[in-house]
Amino acid sequence: MQQLMALESSVLQFAEAAVKAAATVEILERSPATLRDAILRAVGDATRILFAPPHELPVALFSEFAADSRVVANPTPDEMVHSAAGVTEAFAGVASTGSVCVDVGYERTGVVSLLAPLQIAVVAAETIVPKPRDLFRSDILDGKGLKRDFVFVTGPSATADMGPLVRGVHGPHKLHIIVVR
Amino acid sequence: MAAPVNSADIQPRQVANKSNKKALLDAIRMTLDVQSAAVRLNTQTFNRNRYAATALIGDYNELKDRARQIKEAAIANLPELLRRLEASVQANGGHFYLAKTAAAANQYIRDVLVRHQVKRVVKGKSITSEEIKLNHAIEAAGIAVAETDLAEFILQVADEQPSHIIAPALHYSRERITKLFKRKFTTDLPLDTGEELTRFAREKLREQFIAADAGISGANLIAADSGSLMLVESEGNIRMTMTLPSLHIAIAGIEKVVPSRTDFGPFLELLPASGTGQPLTSYVSILHPPLQSPPFVAPGGTAKPREFHLVLIDNGRSRMREDPVLHEALYCIRCSACLNSCANFETVGGHAFGGETYSGGIGGSWEAGTGTLMNARFSELCTACSRCVPQCPVRIDIPWLNENLRQRMNLEQPPSVAKSAFGAMTGSAEQDRVAPLQKQFFGNYHSFGKWGTRFAALANASMHLPGARGLMESALGVDCRRTLPPFPKKTWEQLYHEERGVKPGTIEPGVVMLADVFTNYGAPERGMAAIRVLRAIGLDVALSPAMPDGRAAMSQGMMETAQRQARALAPVLKRYLDEGRKIVVLEPSVLAMLRFDFKHLLGDPGTQTLLAQNSFEPLEVLWGVAQELRLDLAQIFAARRCPHGTRLFYHSHCQQRTCNSATQTVEVLRAAGFDVVTSSVECCGMAGSFGYKREYYELSMAVGEDLFAQVRRAEEGSGPRTLVASGISCHEQLSAGLGREVFHPAELLASTL
Numbered sequence: 001m002q003q004l005m006a007l008e009s010s011v012l013q014f015a016e017a018a019v020k021a022a023a024t025v026e027i028l029e030r031s032p033a034t035l036r037d038a039i040l041r042a043v044g045d046a047t048r049i050l051f052a053p054p055h056e057l058p059v060a061l062f063s064e065f066a067a068d069s070r071v072v073a074n075p076t077p078d079e080m081v082h083s084a085a086g087v088t089e090a091f092a093g094v095a096s097t098g099s100v101c102v103d104v105g106y107e108r109t110g111v112v113s114l115l116a117p118l119q120i121a122v123v124a125a126e127t128i129v130p131k132p133r134d135l136f137r138s139d140i141l142d143g144k145g146l147k148r149d150f151v152f153v154t155g156p157s158a159t160a161d162m163g164p165l166v167r168g169v170h171g172p173h174k175l176h177i178i179v180v181r
Numbered sequence: 182m183a184a185p186v187n188s189a190d191i192q193p194r195q196v197a198n199k200s201n202k203k204a205l206l207d208a209i210r211m212t213l214d215v216q217s218a219a220v221r222l223n224t225q226t227f228n229r230n231r232y233a234a235t236a237l238i239g240d241y242n243e244l245k246d247r248a249r250q251i252k253e254a255a256i257a258n259l260p261e262l263l264r265r266l267e268a269s270v271q272a273n274g275g276h277f278y279l280a281k282t283a284a285a286a287n288q289y290i291r292d293v294l295v296r297h298q299v300k301r302v303v304k305g306k307s308i309t310s311e312e313i314k315l316n317h318a319i320e321a322a323g324i325a326v327a328e329t330d331l332a333e334f335i336l337q338v339a340d341e342q343p344s345h346i347i348a349p350a351l352h353y354s355r356e357r358i359t360k361l362f363k364r365k366f367t368t369d370l371p372l373d374t375g376e377e378l379t380r381f382a383r384e385k386l387r388e389q390f391i392a393a394d395a396g397i398s399g400a401n402l403i404a405a406d407s408g409s410l411m412l413v414e415s416e417g418n419i420r421m422t423m424t425l426p427s428l429h430i431a432i433a434g435i436e437k438v439v440p441s442r443t444d445f446g447p448f449l450e451l452l453p454a455s456g457t458g459q460p461l462t463s464y465v466s467i468l469h470p471p472l473q474s475p476p477f478v479a480p481g482g483t484a485k486p487r488e489f490h491l492v493l494i495d496n497g498r499s500r501m502r503e504d505p506v507l508h509e510a511l512y513c514i515r516c517s518a519c520l521n522s523c524a525n526f527e528t529v530g531g532h533a534f535g536g537e538t539y540s541g542g543i544g545g546s547w548e549a550g551t552g553t554l555m556n557a558r559f560s561e562l563c564t565a566c567s568r569c570v571p572q573c574p575v576r577i578d579i580p581w582l583n584e585n586l587r588q589r590m591n592l593e594q595p596p597s598v599a600k601s602a603f604g605a606m607t608g609s610a611e612q613d614r615v616a617p618l619q620k621q622f623f624g625n626y627h628s629f630g631k632w633g634t635r636f637a638a639l640a641n642a643s644m645h646l647p648g649a650r651g652l653m654e655s656a657l658g659v660d661c662r663r664t665l666p667p668f669p670k671k672t673w674e675q676l677y678h679e680e681r682g683v684k685p686g687t688i689e690p691g692v693v694m695l696a697d698v699f700t701n702y703g704a705p706e707r708g709m710a711a712i713r714v715l716r717a718i719g720l721d722v723a724l725s726p727a728m729p730d731g732r733a734a735m736s737q738g739m740m741e742t743a744q745r746q747a748r749a750l751a752p753v754l755k756r757y758l759d760e761g762r763k764i765v766v767l768e769p770s771v772l773a774m775l776r777f778d779f780k781h782l783l784g785d786p787g788t789q790t791l792l793a794q795n796s797f798e799p800l801e802v803l804w805g806v807a808q809e810l811r812l813d814l815a816q817i818f819a820a821r822r823c824p825h826g827t828r829l830f831y832h833s834h835c836q837q838r839t840c841n842s843a844t845q846t847v848e849v850l851r852a853a854g855f856d857v858v859t860s861s862v863e864c865c866g867m868a869g870s871f872g873y874k875r876e877y878y879e880l881s882m883a884v885g886e887d888l889f890a891q892v893r894r895a896e897e898g899s900g901p902r903t904l905v906a907s908g909i910s911c912h913e914q915l916s917a918g919l920g921r922e923v924f925h926p927a928e929l930l931a932s933t934l
């Protein structure tokens with residue numbers, strides 16, 4: 001019970017911080033159908049969706065979504081540059097900053113999470129750690145935090161170089177996070 | 182005086198090198214005219230956000246200690262770490278190159294690019310690449326370079342040097358960017374919002390990313406144990422630079438190496454919070470290139486295996502490491518907190534307060550370390566107000582570095598008979614007599630005070646003699662438009678000793694007030710007011726002999742003189758401590774000497790700690806006693822009895838805030854029944870002697886404008902407030918800017934007795 005409450009509060013802290021960083025957050029029960037519906041809702045009428053299969057979350061969780069006709073399994077370079085959304089898992093989240101941690105060591109996760117205007121990251125509630133520094137500790141997430149190559153993603157890309165704050169620069173213009181429990 | 186220059190004609194590049202003073206003065210004029218508004222807006226936003234973001238880090242101070250320890254150990258152990266790093270990079274399948282000089286680094290990178298027949302390079306932001314002028318070297322080989330960070334893109338289009346270490350084009354307002362782009366590109370787009378400009382630049386750069394065959398990035402930190410890089414950014418261009426092309430070259434100074442990846446932890450949180458004031462920036466990458474994922478192949482291109490080169494640059498850093506002062510600069514993580522919390526920087530930015538590459542308070546040490554000493558001349562704009570010191574995540578004493586640079590620049594000056602006679606007469610230590618007359622004048626203020634008060638009538642009258650101020654200006658560089666505090670007929674010491682029938686205080690322990698030279702010769706009545714106020718709550722107050730503390734000399738880079746003065750003063754104060762008294766210091770810049778700066782000067786850590794822990798600002802002591810004894814301050818210092826009114830505008834002194842001794846004054850005044858509005862500027866712009874100097878008068882007043890505007894806003898609609906300030910130079914600045922009398926808080930309290 002206590003564990004459950006701690007989980008609840010870290011998810012809430014995470015969601016609050018992520019929204020502050022201009023991301024949108026949705027919290028779902030873990031099921032292939034709900035996940036598919038949530039992702040498809042978020043992408044709207046996009047005709048092409050990039051997807052990098054997960055390595056931590058079960059592949060089966062994404063099975064229904066991956067079967068959608070708009071998901072491009074093996075994108076050509078041109079498709080990679082011209083897709084509306086990119087979907088990846090995040091192997092961890094950070095409660096204090098609302099960041100999601102995306103492993104960019106695999107096949108295409110780096111580009112899928114970077115090139116499309118809308119980034120969707122799916123993160124498991126129990127992998128949310130309190131602070132960024134926890135990702136360098138071997139005693140957290142069973143040592144899985146010590147990924148070889150990864151990125152803390154906090155909100156969409158942004159700049160203040162052109163005067164006022166503008167969201168959406170070279171990287172995604174929007175970040176949608178789906179927390180699964 | 183130099184012929185007046187139309188500031189609109191000065192191009193930033195022409196004044197990047199400040200080894201001659203004219204460039205510095207021209208740059209100040211140019212930035213005040215053209216860039217100041219944008220610089221102010223952007224740096225002050227960073228500054229506000231930093232205060233908010235660091236307050237959210239629960240263990241901020243511990244994290245800073247940890248960061249400092251990591252950097253100290255890493256720099257001490259650098260040769261070993263570099264060896265380990267080389268092995269790690271090679272084990273990952275990358276190439277490692279340690280470049281002794283800028284030229285060697287450029288040569289290596291050019292060779293790699295030529296070997297790969299690279300035609301187009303995309304670059305992420307790297308200030309180190311600016312230091313070595315990498316773009317020139319690459320372009321000279323016929324290879325196109327695209328800066329992809331939007332700020333760097335602006336600079337590349339404008340051909341200007343960076344004006345800030347993390348937001349290098351922050352001197353550009355949106356309107357000026359629009360004008361620039363319209364001039365340089367043919368486009369029908371309106372480009373008159375941030376969104377449109379961003380979209381325009383993004384589309385141009387997308388093409389570059391797709392077509393590029395090499396990416397060059399910097400690195401914020403590098404771990405020796407694994408070869409991991411940490412890269413902090415918001416735009417996503419650095420990720421593109423490292424992910425898309427098959428060839429990736431990362432360049433960084435050797436000081437970026439830390440032992441292990443675990444050491445990234447504290448910096449990961451401190452760097453973004455201290456810089457832009459975000460908990461984290463949009464993207465923080467932790468990578469061990471070469472990446473295992475395949476590179477992006479442009480439509481129609483051919484796949485190539487990934488290749489990675491780490492180029493580490495020495496270029497003077499090993500010499501800095503051996504330098505007893507400059508080695509501190511190697512701890513710098515380039516967060517920019519010291520730029521954004523600096524009132525002078527906020528007003529002119531890095532095109533004036535900066536050199537060819539580096540800017541701000543820490544910039545002088547970097548220009549001196551990687552270039553030549555005279556490149557650091559702009560560090561004169563550091564007034565040692567100390568506001569940057571508590572902001573620095575690795576606890577670098579930035580003013581101390583600048584004062585030492587000043588000393589070194591003084592020593593480069595040719596000696597002259599006039600300077601050394603002037604120095605001998607006024608009390609400069611032997612070595613400091615090469616310093617310019619102006620510096621020796623301000624550095625030896627106590628000598629002038631001593632003579633001036635002895636012949637007060639004559640001295641004050643002579644200031645009013647026709648031509649006398651002109652002489653002060655031409656010989657000593659004291660600006661004609663400033664009033665130096667008139668010499669009083671009697672010093673604080675004399676007034677104190679003439680008092681009769683004073684009853685000893687009733688509370689233990691008593692205090693001794695340090696008769697600092699500024700109050701003793703400049704505002705003795707203020708000193709007496711402070712004594713009366715402390716006595717009013719029952720404290721026994723003694724007064725120390727008037728002795729210089731080293732502040733004035735140190736701020737002019739006269740380090741020998743400062744050291745001699747500090748070492749003479751310390752035992753005198755120590756005797757009072759032995760008697761069981763606490764030390765009370767009226768002038769905050771002198772309090773900061775005892776709290777912080779003596780650690781550099783005394784060479785006696787025991788005494789220094791004792792002095793630091795037992796010296797206080799007068800109202801800090803008063804508030805402490807009042808809390809402890811539950812005194813009713815509204816009774817003792819009833820505000821309604823104050824002849825100057827009860828509505829106040831209070832400006833605390835910069836060093837007083839660094840000492841954490843400012844809020845107590847507001848508490849006391851409010852408890853006494855005053856209605857207090859406080860300023861929120863980092864510094865009034867006077868900063869000791871800085872604003873008195875002829876060449877900095879305009880800058881000083883421009884800095885002050887923020888404070889004057891705050892006063893005007895506080896009074897809007899609700900009528901005037903009495904001006905109150907704790908520092909003697911803040912008094913001069915406020916009264917110069919607003920033409921009104923300014924009081925010390927102790928004077929107001931004393932007036933209610």
Ligand code: SF4
Nearest residue numbers: 513514516517519573
């Ligand atoms: S000196 Fe300190 S505050 Fe200034 S940029 Fe370096 S790390 Fe930041």
